[in-house]
Amino acid sequence: MNIKNIIFTIALGVALLSCQKLYNPDDLNSGKKIPVIQGMISTGEGPYTVNVNYAAAYNSDSSTAINSAIVYILDDQNNFTFLANTGNGNYTTGENSFKGEIGRKYVLNVLLSDGSQFVSDTVQIPAKPSLDSISASVSTYKNISTDADGNVVSTDIPGLSISGYSSVSTTEPAYLRFESKAIYQSACEDLTYGYGIFFWTASTSIYDLPNEQTTSLEKGKQVVKNQNLGFLKYVAGANATATTSQVLPAGWIVTAIAYRISAESYRYYQSIEKQLNATDHFFDPVPSQIKGNMHCLSNSDQLVLGLFEANSEDRKYVAYRWTKGERKIYKKDLDSFVDTITAGHQSMNPPAFWQRGY
Amino acid sequence: MFRRGMIKPVMVLLLALFPLKVILGQELPSIIYTGKEKQIPLTEFLQKIEKIYLIHFFYKPEWFDSFKVDIEATKQPINEILNQIMADKPYVYRVIQGNNVVFLPKEELAMLMGQMVDKTGDLRDISTTIVGDPNEAGKHKQVQVSGTVVDGKNDETLVGSVIQVENTSIATSSDNKGHFSFTISPGIYNVLVSNVGYEQAVYKVRIVSNGNLPISLFEKTLKINEVIISAQRADRNVRSSQMSIVEMDARTIKQLPSLVGEKDVLKSFTMMPGVKSVGEFGSGINVRGGGEDQNLYLIEGAPVFNTSHVFGLISVLNPDAVSNVTLYKGHIPSGFGERVSSVMDIQMRDNIASKDLHVRGGIGLFDSRLMFDGPIIKDKLTFKLGGRTSYSNWLLKNIQDYYLQHSSASFYDLNGLLNWNYNKNRITLFAYTSYDHFRYAREMAYTYGSHIGSLSWNRFWTSDLNSTLTFAYSQYNVNKDNILDGSEKSRLKLNITYLSAKYNMKYTGFEHHSIEGGFQLVSYQSYPGERIPLDTLSTITYKKIDKQNAYETAIYVGDNFEINDKLMLNAGLRYSAYFLMGPFKKMLYKANDARVTTSIIDSIMYSKGKVVQTYQGIEPRLSLKYQLNESASFKVSYNRNRQYISLLSNTSISTPNDLWKLADTYIKPIIADQYAVGYYQNFFGNMLETTVELYYKKLQNLQEYKNDAETVMSNHVETELDQVKGKNYGIEFLIKKNSGKIDGWISYTYSRALRHTSGVYKNDQINDNQEYASSFDKPHELTVVANYHINKRVRFSGNFSFSSGRPITLPEYRYTVDGNSIVYYSDRNVYRIPCYHRLDLSLSIDESLRKKKKWKGSWTFSILNVYGRVNPYLVFYKKETSSAANNFTPFSDYEMYMIGKPLPVITYNFIF
Numbered sequence A: 001m002n003i004k005n006i007i008f009t010i011a012l013g014v015a016l017l018s019c020q021k022l023y024n025p026d027d028l029n030s031g032k033k034i035p036v037i038q039g040m041i042s043t044g045e046g047p048y049t050v051n052v053n054y055a056a057a058y059n060s061d062s063s064t065a066i067n068s069a070i071v072y073i074l075d076d077q078n079n080f081t082f083l084a085n086t087g088n089g090n091y092t093t094g095e096n097s098f099k100g101e102i103g104r105k106y107v108l109n110v111l112l113s114d115g116s117q118f119v120s121d122t123v124q125i126p127a128k129p130s131l132d133s134i135s136a137s138v139s140t141y142k143n144i145s146t147d148a149d150g151n152v153v154s155t156d157i158p159g160l161s162i163s164g165y166s167s168v169s170t171t172e173p174a175y176l177r178f179e180s181k182a183i184y185q186s187a188c189e190d191l192t193y194g195y196g197i198f199f200w201t202a203s204t205s206i207y208d209l210p211n212e213q214t215t216s217l218e219k220g221k222q223v224v225k226n227q228n229l230g231f232l233k234y235v236a237g238a239n240a241t242a243t244t245s246q247v248l249p250a251g252w253i254v255t256a257i258a259y260r261i262s263a264e265s266y267r268y269y270q271s272i273e274k275q276l277n278a279t280d281h282f283f284d285p286v287p288s289q290i291k292g293n294m295h296c297l298s299n300s301d302q303l304v305l306g307l308f309e310a311n312s313e314d315r316k317y318v319a320y321r322w323t324k325g326e327r328k329i330y331k332k333d334l335d336s337f338v339d340t341i342t343a344g345h346q347s348m349n350p351p352a353f354w355q356r357g358y
Numbered sequence B: 001m002f003r004r005g006m007i008k009p010v011m012v013l014l015l016a017l018f019p020l021k022v023i024l025g026q027e028l029p030s031i032i033y034t035g036k037e038k039q040i041p042l043t044e045f046l047q048k049i050e051k052i053y054l055i056h057f058f059y060k061p062e063w064f065d066s067f068k069v070d071i072e073a074t075k076q077p078i079n080e081i082l083n084q085i086m087a088d089k090p091y092v093y094r095v096i097q098g099n100n101v102v103f104l105p106k107e108e109l110a111m112l113m114g115q116m117v118d119k120t121g122d123l124r125d126i127s128t129t130i131v132g133d134p135n136e137a138g139k140h141k142q143v144q145v146s147g148t149v150v151d152g153k154n155d156e157t158l159v160g161s162v163i164q165v166e167n168t169s170i171a172t173s174s175d176n177k178g179h180f181s182f183t184i185s186p187g188i189y190n191v192l193v194s195n196v197g198y199e200q201a202v203y204k205v206r207i208v209s210n211g212n213l214p215i216s217l218f219e220k221t222l223k224i225n226e227v228i229i230s231a232q233r234a235d236r237n238v239r240s241s242q243m244s245i246v247e248m249d250a251r252t253i254k255q256l257p258s259l260v261g262e263k264d265v266l267k268s269f270t271m272m273p274g275v276k277s278v279g280e281f282g283s284g285i286n287v288r289g290g291g292e293d294q295n296l297y298l299i300e301g302a303p304v305f306n307t308s309h310v311f312g313l314i315s316v317l318n319p320d321a322v323s324n325v326t327l328y329k330g331h332i333p334s335g336f337g338e339r340v341s342s343v344m345d346i347q348m349r350d351n352i353a354s355k356d357l358h359v360r361g362g363i364g365l366f367d368s369r370l371m372f373d374g375p376i377i378k379d380k381l382t383f384k385l386g387g388r389t390s391y392s393n394w395l396l397k398n399i400q401d402y403y404l405q406h407s408s409a410s411f412y413d414l415n416g417l418l419n420w421n422y423n424k425n426r427i428t429l430f431a432y433t434s435y436d437h438f439r440y441a442r443e444m445a446y447t448y449g450s451h452i453g454s455l456s457w458n459r460f461w462t463s464d465l466n467s468t469l470t471f472a473y474s475q476y477n478v479n480k481d482n483i484l485d486g487s488e489k490s491r492l493k494l495n496i497t498y499l500s501a502k503y504n505m506k507y508t509g510f511e512h513h514s515i516e517g518g519f520q521l522v523s524y525q526s527y528p529g530e531r532i533p534l535d536t537l538s539t540i541t542y543k544k545i546d547k548q549n550a551y552e553t554a555i556y557v558g559d560n561f562e563i564n565d566k567l568m569l570n571a572g573l574r575y576s577a578y579f580l581m582g583p584f585k586k587m588l589y590k591a592n593d594a595r596v597t598t599s600i601i602d603s604i605m606y607s608k609g610k611v612v613q614t615y616q617g618i619e620p621r622l623s624l625k626y627q628l629n630e631s632a633s634f635k636v637s638y639n640r641n642r643q644y645i646s647l648l649s650n651t652s653i654s655t656p657n658d659l660w661k662l663a664d665t666y667i668k669p670i671i672a673d674q675y676a677v678g679y680y681q682n683f684f685g686n687m688l689e690t691t692v693e694l695y696y697k698k699l700q701n702l703q704e705y706k707n708d709a710e711t712v713m714s715n716h717v718e719t720e721l722d723q724v725k726g727k728n729y730g731i732e733f734l735i736k737k738n739s740g741k742i743d744g745w746i747s748y749t750y751s752r753a754l755r756h757t758s759g760v761y762k763n764d765q766i767n768d769n770q771e772y773a774s775s776f777d778k779p780h781e782l783t784v785v786a787n788y789h790i791n792k793r794v795r796f797s798g799n800f801s802f803s804s805g806r807p808i809t810l811p812e813y814r815y816t817v818d819g820n821s822i823v824y825y826s827d828r829n830v831y832r833i834p835c836y837h838r839l840d841l842s843l844s845i846d847e848s849l850r851k852k853k854k855w856k857g858s859w860t861f862s863i864l865n866v867y868g869r870v871n872p873y874l875v876f877y878k879k880e881t882s883s884a885a886n887n888f889t890p891f892s893d894y895e896m897y898m899i900g901k902p903l904p905v906i907t908y909n910f911i912f
Helices: A263-277 B007-017 B042-052 B078-086 B106-118 B250-255 B265-271 B393-397
Strands: A020-022 A035-041 A049-054 A070-075 A080-087 A090-092 A105-111 A117-120 A130-146 A152-168 A175-190 A195-200 A212-214 A216-218 A221-233 A250-261 A294-296 A308-310 A312-322 A330-334 A344-347 B032-041 B056-058 B068-077 B091-096 B100-105 B128-131 B143-151 B162-165 B171-173 B179-184 B187-194 B201-207 B215-217 B245-249 B295-299 B322-328 B342-348 B358-363 B367-377 B381-390 B408-422 B425-440 B444-460 B465-482 B490-507 B513-533 B548-562 B567-581 B584-589 B600-606 B611-629 B632-643 B645-648 B659-662 B670-683 B688-705 B721-737 B742-756 B780-789 B794-803 B811-817 B820-825 B836-845 B856-864 B872-879 B891-897 B903-911
Touching: A035 A105, A035 A117, A049 A080, A049 A105, A105 A308, A130 A221, A130 A250, A130 A312, A152 A175, A152 A250, A152 A312, A175 A221, A175 A263, A212 A221, A212 A263, A221 A250, A250 A263, A263 B820, B032 B042, B032 B078, B042 B056, B042 B068, B042 B078, B068 B078, B078 B091, B143 B201, B162 B179, B171 B179, B187 B215, B201 B215, B245 B250, B245 B265, B265 B322, B265 B342, B513 B659, B645 B688, B811 B891
Parallel strands: A035 A308, B056 B100, B128 B201, B143 B215, B295 B342
Antiparallel strands: A020 B891, A035 A049, A049 A090, A070 A080, A070 A105, A080 A090, A105 A117, A117 A294, A130 A152, A152 A221, A175 A195, A175 A212, A175 A250, A195 A344, A216 A221, A250 A312, A312 A330, B032 B068, B091 B100, B143 B179, B162 B171, B162 B187, B187 B201, B245 B322, B322 B342, B358 B367, B358 B903, B367 B381, B381 B408, B408 B425, B425 B444, B444 B465, B465 B490, B490 B513, B513 B548, B548 B567, B567 B611, B584 B600, B611 B632, B632 B670, B645 B659, B670 B688, B688 B721, B721 B742, B742 B780, B780 B794, B794 B836, B811 B820, B836 B856, B856 B903, B872 B891
16 A cells, blocks of 8 residues: 655644633622621630621622621520620620520511611520540641742741641531631840740631531440541741741641531531542532521511520640640640730740740 | 457447437448357357457356357358357347447347437436346346445445435435435336436336345436436435434535534534534533433444544544434434434444545544555455554644643544445444543643444345344543652542443335334443552552442334325334343442432442442334425424433533443433424425424433532432433424535534532532523524535635624622632623634635546645634633732633634645
């Protein structure tokens, strides 16, 4: 067979291809006033806050707080607890004025100035969980970001990985949600004046996503083992000024809380976590609604978003000290800690909450 | 020398070429022979004469194998010697142009003489062909005529050819192997054979007993200039009792418009009414509102579980390898089951009559193709071997998307076919394998592929009875790697394996009946998932979901009954049963609660080999045609189908790691009932074909995803699904011009595909149980395809498509939970992406028509998306950067599309 040489041509307008552009549908229904009501009560010390605002259009970067609502919690013994507005759509129970009781049922009521009334499903506080222990291990956090050229950059950040062990005295599956916050403290010596400067951050969450888990049965009780509670990033000298040097060991004061939540709350937070984990490309999961347990009494067609939950809780306070490169982690359990501290620094002497010597 | 088995074609050829010089019975020139031979075989004697004199003999060797002659001649004229030899034999000879001596059986010569008188000159191919054994003449009242229609150019079988017996009501069509048969009284008839794009052929036949009638058709482009052909459209659409069918043969496929710069057999069906796709990207097709998993794609009898390369950019079917494709979108013959929307029966190029090695191939936008086919043993054993490989990486690098630019995509597929003809047996061995690799930036990588094979034995027991035994195997594997550095580095493995044995028998011995029946056994093995950590630092724990085993059995029977000249009934019954086998873990849920993970209270473990769940039922298939007149008919049909396997995906468009899920204790089989009516009218001698079909489809147990469904690696996937009811309905119009300088079609479809849940609990409801549009609901669809044939080789083509945008769910509001911005989505599918419309133009230069030319190339110059329409196939939202003033994270919607501007494409194909 006479095989001939072939000259193939593929002349393509390569540069003419493109793939993605902004899409603004004309008929999008995002201009209505949709109340968002979110709140939680628990068995711990208050105050408890209910937030009331209007949802923003999805492409807006602002939100409208509702500060003129009447907000109260009604329990199964007809006790009313009114919450006072503290601005930004927040309504609080006040210091030590309210504490949830295990087994009692609650309903959240919100009355807006336009006469519309919103109520939650009836929620009951379950038996208390136990946050049995918290532990830390040296680890590395992979921080994935994009540089100015659009390249994906992976950076290793050293620090401590925090995990917990929780249990519930029941044979039925239970649902726990965890919160974890930490204050980062570091100190250095001012070379000019020869004294120490103490820095600390605000108490901030060390776990970005909702952190809910279902328990599994082990030795007659429901447990959650090795629950990831977050990562403590080591940033040596992060707050030091140009006149400082001699980085000192870093430390953290961790507040960890295990809430026992209802199955409905568990599903709600799972939905939120799934949405937050969804990535921004064409493999996104099928979009879905997250509604919660609030309803409008005055107009059943009125959409309202948010969740009111009534939980029991257990919390722990732990202080850690660790220096980058060391294997040894110093730990100290604290009986109590006020975790509403804001960021700051001071010279000469550390603040009262400062943890050292452990 | 034309000799071995070539006598009849040679005669026809000689008569056609030298009609004025043929003189029957002319004596040989005065050739004088002197010699002595004793008991010499006649063939040897004739060869000896040929060597000495300038004489050529034409005959079938088997005619003379047993004859020996004694010759003793001295200067005796050769014609006298031949007369002497043939005197006692049932053969005569005739001399053509002085030195060509053609031997024929005496009976056949008589026919030829009659034919010469009757020749009218306006038909291309009139010769009288004897069907059956002349010795059986007069013994039968009714006889069976069967045969195969092939493309005379390359001997490939032609599906859908219409065979009509002139001046009778007898008409039939060739099936997907090119076979046909009909029953008729013995006699002399004109048999008219037509097919779209081919010259009509007229065979004058003398039918004496049961026998074979081989038919060859030639493309119009090969017609001989001096012969006037009145091209007529085969009126199969009007005559056949089958409705809701789309057929494409190799020639049609060749002329199809390319949608993404490549000939794509699968996507080309979306140009036909009732067949849609989600867009330029995305795998599979949607037939009459059904999901892509509701279509059974059969290649040589084996199912294809993944139909696309590169996530739907290109279908897995190599266009060079495909010969015929038949899509049943409504009335599905009882021999087919397993899916509820459609069956696409794909036949590879069947070239059993091929005499030479052919090589064909092409260079496309994304890939190159090469295919070899030819005989291994002439007329007995042929092979076909082909493949494609991609160079699509360059395309990704040039798409203006960061992630795609840092991605890679490659694929290949290979296919092979062996055909063995032995007496009345035909054995076909088919194998196919495909491989895809896709890496998405530094996030994930997909590797997936199919292994498909089939072995079929086709046996013609009698002229009325044939059977086909088919063993089929299909396996689809997926590996999805999470390749982000760090704790989540892992691999997900999925697999579905299919094995089947099917025995089909067809009997045409009863007058006006064509009966078909058989049984089938299918074995499914589904591996729903295995997750393996890929790094020692990975926090992903090893997890494996138990594999699932099931059997599906079916028995079926069908009859195509010609009740009278006007009424034809195609009735079938299929009974299918499904058995889910152990080992299997069944979850138990709280009574009076939604079926969600938090309501699981216990489980039951079924041991290996134990029947866990059984589903069964009857699937009636009925179609009735009423012939209004020669060019118009009315048809009605009813179909019930059951489907025991479905594809689960929780992403906006299908991805390779979508899970094939078997029906189980909670996931019930999908049941579809379809009713259809149609009116078919052809005009101008079948040149213009029109069709209107109206359908209504009722569906049960469709899988829809609950909010936040996560089907991958789920031990209890039933918690993620709602089984919903649905209704699809629509009206389809088609106007098709089959011949002339301008041909093409216009199709319009109005259709709806609606769903609704009926859950008691909020978690089991979608849109509060209100009816909503399915993801495949595209009410309006218009397609215009036109070809202008500038000359025999050059044509200018244009195709325009318009369709409503498909339904989507969009974010409407944003709010904050624990410092995170959360989106509130609309109700399911209440919005639509913008409508789709696009115009493509192309100029095609077909290969040379010269038969002697070995290397033949064809070019296509196309401009896709002429006016640069942006046709999104997907809309998704993206988080934007928080503003400086506060920490709110706003969102934006983005649309993704494939070809946003005019795209010129040149493709080259060749054959030699």
